[in-house]
Amino acid sequence: MKINKAYKFRLSPNAEQVVILTSLVDSARFVWNEMLALSLEMFAKNEFINAINLVNKIVGLKNNPEFAFLKSRSNAVSLQQKVRDLASAWSRFFDPKVHARFKESKKKPRKPKFVKLLDGTEIQHRPLMPQFKRNADRCDSMRLVQFDKYCRVEGNRVKLPNGVGFVKFRKSQEIVGIIKNVTISKKSGQWYVSFGTERELLQNPIHPSKSSLGVDLGITKLITTSENKTIKPKNSFKANQVKLAKLQRQLSRKVLFSQNWKKHNHKIQKLHSHIANIRHDYLHKVTTTISKNHAMIVVEDLKIANMSRSASGTMENKGRNVRAKSGLNKSILDQGWGMMIDMLGYKQHWRGGLVIKVNPNYTSQTCFNCKHVAKENRRTQVKFECVKCMYVANADFNAACNILSAGHAVLSAEGGCGKGRPMIQKTCDSREEVA
Template sequence: MKINKAYKFRLKPNAEQQVILNNLVGSARFVWNQMLAISLEMFAKNEFINATNLVNKIMEVKNNPDFEFLKTHSNAVSLQQKIRDLASAWSRFFDPKVHIRLKENKKKPKKAKFFKLADGTEIQLRPLMPRFKRKSDGRDSIRLVQFDKYCRVEGSRIKLPNGIGLVKFRKSQDIIGIIKNVTISKKSGHWYVSFGTEREVENPRHPATSALGLDLGITKLITTSNGVTIKPKNSFKANQVKLARLQRQLAKKVKFSENWKKQNGKIQKLHHHIANVRHDYLHKITTTLSKSHAMIVVEDLKVSNMSKSASGSMENKGRNVKAKSGLNKSILDQGWGMALDMLEYKQHWRGGLLIKVNPRFTSQTCLKCQHVAVDNRQTQSRFECVKCGYIANADFNAARNILAAGHAALSVEGGCSKGRPMKQKTCDTCEKVT
């Protein structure tokens, strides 16, 4: 089995190296924007947009006499990779499945934006189309492939091309596997290096034999089928007031002025901090769970679906719309989707299983007699079966039902998991207080 894993560390370039790196990420952003403009022209003319077609057009940009700086201040490999990223962004746009999901989420339509084509006409920038990048977004990156050819790791330093030389990084753990590519990113003023590795391992056998059902909740992030509860870490909530204040201050400033940029930087930094705290916390929880249980069963929540509507569901009957819109924020804050992604690949690495079951009725079914009724769940926390009188904590009852559904699913499918290789997903999210 092939394992792909990414190792990310803080990069510590000196002042000179930062100048070069800033040039490299800046030209990569520039090329993205130029190529996006070209591909929008292609889109308007109904031309086919894919990686090959886009890569072929890069010379148009590189040979433009106005963009002379690209010859000296860019890295050709990373520019190609940027264009490949742009091509993937377009293929997501052309994927009908992604659009169906977007429709299900029914977000408020944003004010339409337009792009002016060379012939003077305008086309509307539709949802999911790749977007132009700005420096003030506070995030930039380049990816270098063919690691061995251009780079090298020496202890806790990495040799980078373009005359950058050896750059220190905070190597907090060993890098295991063959390094295939490296991503240098800048976020809120900090530099990072991420090594994409590949490793062939024998199909692992999970050390544990136990199975666990998980119920995901708001006040308790996770309730397990053996009765353990794990509290959420609301890093967003804790910083909400501060974030809202910073955003109010930003609104008063002249857009793109020096003060605006400074203020925007502060906001990016806080977002970054919020995401980091949550990310670390979820990593800890999911590692512990994955180490201890060979089979983990969760509800197949379409997290985006859960957070879409505050108009009430089967369980709450819309009686508390205000609380539910608060619930939306909590769901996003806890990052259920991120936690499930982590559990999925960690289980896969250890030779365990993550099973997703249909969440219907898991909270309304009696664990003892299987009677299903909305009235079984009288309050958020109390389960009392109207038929047999069984009383339990509602989340615990649900977790046990989820586990049972997992066992049932396994016996139907004959214990086969999907054999696709699991990749570690990078998960960065950005929230906004409204």
């Protein structure tokens, strides 16, 4: 089995190195934008857009005397990788499956945008089309492949090409596996390095634990397990909300796009990335603990994107419950349920464990004791009281137990896991109808 893992660290370049790195990511972004403009022309003419077509056009761009800096201040490999990224963005755009998923998520229709072509005509920028990158987005990256050829890691330093030389990074853990590629990125004024590694395992890993766990995701309690343990959420956003609101108020009083406005906006972006880092770190800790201790983890298959979107209301149905729901909205996004389920998925994959997604319908209304389904079972948010057999339990705990047994049902229906890889699937068993 092959294991691909990325290790991301904070990079600490010196002033000189920052200058070179900035010019490298700048030229990568420049090539993306130029190539996107070119491919939009091709799109208007119904020409075929693919990676080879686009990569071949880099030479023309480099030979243009106006863009002479591409020859002196860019990395050829990273430019090629950028263009390949663009090509895959286009192939996603042409993929009907991606469009179907996009339609399912029912994003609010936006005002149509238009892109001007060379001959003066305009074409509409359709959803999912690749977009132009701006410097102001403060989010830039470049990727180098064939790591061995151009780079090398020595202790807590990495050697980068183009005269950057050795750059220190904060090595918080050992890098395991063969480094295949390296991505240098810049976000909110910070530089990061990410090593993409590959490791071949002779045997498929076997999870050290034999236990299984049902997990119920909630707002006030992030996780309630079928072992009746709860994990509190880390409301990184809530804690920083006051600070953020203050900064945003101050920003609104400044002249739009003035130097002061830009400085202040940068502060807000830094706070946003700080919040995201806290949440990310916490979720990693929680999911690692769960994944280490349980071979099989059963979660609800939540359409999180749908849940959080429905709260903002539809065009016809504006205003109903919007306020109450938008509170829920913020909490869901703050806790990052989707991110957590993804993390559990790949961590179980590495350890040889399993994540099963089950149908979330009625898990909170079904009695774990007698399987009776009724709305009346759950009169309050916290307490579960079965109207048929009088079973009383914590509502979230009852749900977690139901989720676990639904997971076992999936597993026995599929005849166990013989493929040596985690199966991610949904239940298809029918349940009795709700009274």
